[in-house]
Amino acid sequence: MVYPLLWLIGSSFKTHQEIFSNMTSLIPKKITFENYIEGWKGFGGITFATFFKNSFILSTGVTIGVLISSTMIAYGLSRIAFPGRNFWFTTIMLTLLLPGQVLIVPRYILFYKLGWVNSFKPLIIPAFFGGPFFIFLMMQFIRGIPYEYDEAASIDGASKYQIFWYIILPGLKPAIITSIIFAFYWTWDDFMGPLLYLNKPELYPVALALKAFADPTTITNWGAVFAMSVLSLVPIFFIFVFFQKYMEAGIATTSVSKL
Amino acid sequence: MSNIIAGYFFISPWIIGFLVFILFPLVASFLLSFTKYDVLGTPKFIGLENWQRMFFEDRRFYNALRATFKYVVFAVPFRLLFAFIVALVLNLVEHKIIRLYRAIYYVPSLVGGSVAVAVMWKQIFGMDGLVNYILQNFFGFSEKIMWLGDPRFAIWTLILLAMWQFGSPMLIFLAGLKQIPVELYEAASIDGASFWRQLFKITIPLLSPVIFFNLVMQTIGGFMVFTQAYIITGGAPLDTTLFYALYVYQKAFRDYDMGYASAMAWFMLVIVAIVTFLLFRSSKKWVYYEAGEVK
Numbered sequence: 004m005v006y007p008l009l010w011l012i013g014s015s016f017k018t019h020q021e022i023f024s025n026m027t028s029l030i031p032k033k034i035t036f037e038n039y040i041e042g043w044k045g046f047g048g049i050t051f052a053t054f055f056k057n058s059f060i061l062s063t064g065v066t067i068g069v070l071i072s073s074t075m076i077a078y079g080l081s082r083i084a085f086p087g088r089n090f091w092f093t094t095i096m097l098t099l100l101l102p103g104q105v106l107i108v109p110r111y112i113l114f115y116k117l118g119w120v121n122s123f124k125p126l127i128i129p130a131f132f133g134g135p136f137f138i139f140l141m142m143q144f145i146r147g148i149p150y151e152y153d154e155a156a157s158i159d160g161a162s163k164y165q166i167f168w169y170i171i172l173p174g175l176k177p178a179i180i181t182s183i184i185f186a187f188y189w190t191w192d193d194f195m196g197p198l199l200y201l202n203k204p205e206l207y208p209v210a211l212a213l214k215a216f217a218d219p220t221t222i223t224n225w226g227a228v229f230a231m232s233v234l235s236l237v238p239i240f241f242i243f244v245f246f247q248k249y250m251e252a253g254i255a256t257t258s259v260s261k262l
Numbered sequence: 263m264s265n266i267i268a269g270y271f272f273i274s275p276w277i278i279g280f281l282v283f284i285l286f287p288l289v290a291s292f293l294l295s296f297t298k299y300d301v302l303g304t305p306k307f308i309g310l311e312n313w314q315r316m317f318f319e320d321r322r323f324y325n326a327l328r329a330t331f332k333y334v335v336f337a338v339p340f341r342l343l344f345a346f347i348v349a350l351v352l353n354l355v356e357h358k359i360i361r362l363y364r365a366i367y368y369v370p371s372l373v374g375g376s377v378a379v380a381v382m383w384k385q386i387f388g389m390d391g392l393v394n395y396i397l398q399n400f401f402g403f404s405e406k407i408m409w410l411g412d413p414r415f416a417i418w419t420l421i422l423l424a425m426w427q428f429g430s431p432m433l434i435f436l437a438g439l440k441q442i443p444v445e446l447y448e449a450a451s452i453d454g455a456s457f458w459r460q461l462f463k464i465t466i467p468l469l470s471p472v473i474f475f476n477l478v479m480q481t482i483g484g485f486m487v488f489t490q491a492y493i494i495t496g497g498a499p500l501d502t503t504l505f506y507a508l509y510v511y512q513k514a515f516r517d518y519d520m521g522y523a524s525a526m527a528w529f530m531l532v533i534v535a536i537v538t539f540l541l542f543r544s545s546k547k548w549v550y551y552e553a554g555e556v557k
Contacts, residue, residue, distance in 0.1 A: 005366065005367070005370050007370075007379075007382060007386065007426075008370045008373075008379075010392065011378075011382050023390065026392055026395040026396075027392070027395065027396060027399075071275075072275040072276070072279070075272045075273070075275060076272060076273050076275055076276045078272055079268070079269050079270075079271070079272025079273040080272075080273060083265055083268055083269040083272065084265055084269075085265050085266045085268075085269030085270065086266065087269075087270075088269065091273055091276060091277065091280075094276075094280050094284075095276065098280070098284055100478070100482060100538060101284070101531075102482055102485055102486050102530060102531060102534045103486065104486050104488070104507050104510060104527060104530065105287075105288065105291065105527045105528065105530060105531045106283070106284065106287040106288065106291070106527075107510070107511075107514070107527070108287075108291055108294065108510075108514050108520055108523050108524050108527060109286070109287035109288075109290040109291040109294065109524070110283065110287050111301075111514070111515075112290070112294075112301060112520065113286070113287065113290075115301060129279065129283050131275065131279075132275045132276065132278055132279025132280075132282070132283060133275050133276040133279050138276065162264075162268075163264070163265070163268035163272075164268065164271075167272070192373075192375060192376050192377070194377050194488075194489045194492075194493075195488055195489060195511075198492075199515065209377075210376070210377040211377075213377045213378055213381055214377055214381070214493055217381045217384070217493075225385060228381060228385075229382070229385075231378075232378035232379075232381055232382060233378070235376065235377070235378045236373055236376060236378050236379075239373055239376070240369060240373065243365065243369045243372060243373075244365050244366070244369060247365045250433075251433055251436075251437070254430055254433040254434055254437070
């Protein structure tokens with residue numbers, strides 16, 4: 004299970020010759036950082052520093068958008084009774100089941116007409132309008148905050164907006180951490196979005212750069228490809244291990260209320 | 263009244279997002295499916311021509327359907343079975359294993375969808391890759407096997423990668439397993455029920471809602487598989503890994519045939535809707551909801 008990854012890490016520290024001559028071993032005979040130095044140079048005069056920076060901007064932007072929008076929407080749907088609530092909740096559940104690829108062509112045309120292609124806008128801005136998965140996740144967590152808190156605050160004269168700010172948001176801390184992990188990871192890992200909307204290498208995030216880096220069918224420098232692959236996984240790996248508790252809870256809660 | 267204002271205030275991002283980024287594209291792509299359109303010009307109405315071409319003339323469309331169904335039929339059950347077994351094991355030994363060790367065990371599979379892993383897979387199954395190296399040096403194979411270039415093998419390398427990505431359904435299973443009351447197993451053990459009997463009479467029925475959830479989400483995800491095929495095989499050899507989403511992508515963004523791609527996308531929506539509907543129908547027969555919890 005873990006072997007392929009350990010193999011990837013091991014290979015990234017091997018010399019060019021050893022990668023192929025001593026392929027199965029996980030531990031290099033002689034540890035070299037040459038692959039990392041070479042790989043970092045990137046291609047077309049653009050280093051991986053740029054690609055990492057792009058990934059970081061995209062992931063941060065999407066995460067902020069998702070957090071603001073999904074906490075608001077989830078609160079509105081969970082704790083305020085208003086006509087139309089069920090209808091809008093249904094649209095969220097249906098969107099959750101909707102195969103996203105159906106939307107790709109018209110969305111591309113929309114963003115193209117808006118002049119957003121070759122910018123981060125088509126990838127970041129939609130996040131500010133709510134993702135069904137995150138809304139659903141937040142709603143699951145809001146259930147765990149006793150409604151009596153809302154009522155008590157309401158009796159004391161708090162408005163719905165104050166309740167959201169002073170009661171729900173602080174109570175949602177675990178859900179917020181969970182959402183940060185997933186939003187960050189999914190955006191970091193997203194390949195198709197950047198593939199569609201970003202055609203200039205200087206805008207590439209790491210995922211796209213790796214593919215471009217490894218693209219020619221006869222790659223000669225596998226070592227450098229391995230090294231950059233390892234680097235691209237490092238932040239994700241640490242986030243997962245570090246916030247394991249939240250990540251497990253996040254994945255688990257999405258299925259708790261069943262379909 | 264203030265509730266109406268507050269309610270709509272809070273969900274306003276979703277209303278805008280749904281109308282602009284979901285509903286409008288859905289309707290637009292349906293209309294576009296009756297046109298010829300290359301993004302730069304104006305859409306030209308051509309009636310049912312795209313649909314006709316798709317169903318009656320385009321062999322690659324059927325290749326894509328075949329590859330996608332094959333992938334879904336094998337990758338989804340295998341991944342779920344694998345996830346289920348790992349969850350069972352981790353659940354049994356949980357108190358003996360420290361948390362960190364458990365994370366190291368499954369986190370690799372969570373990153374399995376990464377481009378980095380796809381690139382690695384391409385090397386592992388390449389002509390001069392790890393698999394051929396092992397076969398030649400340890401099992402005495404004289405010839406190298408073209409794992410990614412042989413129509414018999416290529417799709418299986420992708421299915422194997424899919425199995426390796428068992429992490430997230432596994433965690434969902436694990437959470438479900440923890441909710442099953444221990445007393446049930448204790449009572450069953452006292453009555454002398456074997457492990458297998460407990461598995462089939464307690465664990466699986468009580469876990470069935472979770473199994474169903476995983477099945478639906480993984481099936482929908484399976485129909486949309488794209489990145490791995492795009493990076494590892496590019497749809498080759500002989501279209502055996504030309505997954506539907508990959509073909510839609512090629513039609514739209516390589517051939518700029520937006521009308522045709524829209525027709526294809528809509529047909530996928532219909533297929534997924536039918537499959538999801540059938541899964542929900544079947545769930546009445548095998549998914550067990552506790553009394554009082556029936557939806």
